[in-house]
Amino acid sequence: MARRSDQPATDNAARERILDAAEELFAGTGFDATPTAKIAAAAGTPKGLLFYYFPKKINILTTLFAERMPVAPLCDVDRVARHGDVVGSLRRLARGLDLGRHESVLLRTVLMREVDTHPEVRGHLRRLTDGLVELTESVLDAAAASPPDARRRRDAARTFVAVMLFDANNRRFDGRQPDLAAAARVVAAGLTGG
Structure with missing residues (x-):
């Protein structure tokens, strides 16, 4: 109607x-x-x-x-990525997205509760995760001193997104937060094979 x-x-x-x-x-x-x-x-x-x-x-x-939990990236690559500063760029990305605070705790609870029982929810989570990985890959491309290997870049992006989502999910329970700075350092080292 x-x-x-x-x-x-x-x-x-x-x-x-x-x-x-x-x-x-x-x-x-x-x-x-x-x-x-x-x-x-x-x-x-x-x-x-x-x-x-x-x-x-x-x-x-x-x-x-x-x-209330849009899949479109909530952060502009140009605002967070600095050429030659992968670690700092990833940290700015995590702060810019602030996944633990943008969406309500209730809605994250609904997402995690219903993801296994409703394909619409599973699809939304997949689109959200895919969008975050693509955004993170764009940040890595813009921040890397030289063009990263596509496979390493994808793996690095998926890893950092997983840590950001783990961080956001743990905030629902006031759980122990991962060290995003340390994760950024590990991801940056993995991107170059160092």
């Missing part, structure tokens, strides 16, 4: 309340165990309005990830 242009702006507020409520409920009880009626009640909206915005319950979940 197309949205009419004469609908009041408060409808967007209701839509956001639905997403907020769903995010919290999905994180607490899981997607499958959360009925749409409970989401509507928590959002203070009629169930019909929930279905107006989200015809199927899975649309709520996919919208949460699309809008």
Whole structure:
């Protein structure tokens, strides 16, 4: 159903309340165990309005990830990469992305909980990871003193992305954080074979 242009702006507020409520409920009880009626009640909206915005319950979940955990890179290569400074460039990349803080803890909890049970979530995580690897490869290309071997660059990028995602995931639990600076040094050494 197309949205009419004469609908009041408060409808967007209701839509956001639905997403907020769903995010919290999905994180607490899981997607499958959360009925749409409970989401509507928590959002203070009629169930019909929930279905107006989200015809199927899975649309709520996919919208949460699309809008609140976008797959598009959140960092500009030119702002973080410095030619000849791979370690510093990777550290600036990690700070610029700040994966542990950009997205809500609740949404990361939903992502990790539902990745094994819903292909839409698995697809989103794959696209997010692929985008991060491509971004990291671009940073490595721009920062390396000489063009890196493509296979080493891909392995280095995947390794650093894995460490950044581990760091972000551990923040959900206030767990021990990896040393991103040390990881950047290891990745830089591996990039050149040193």
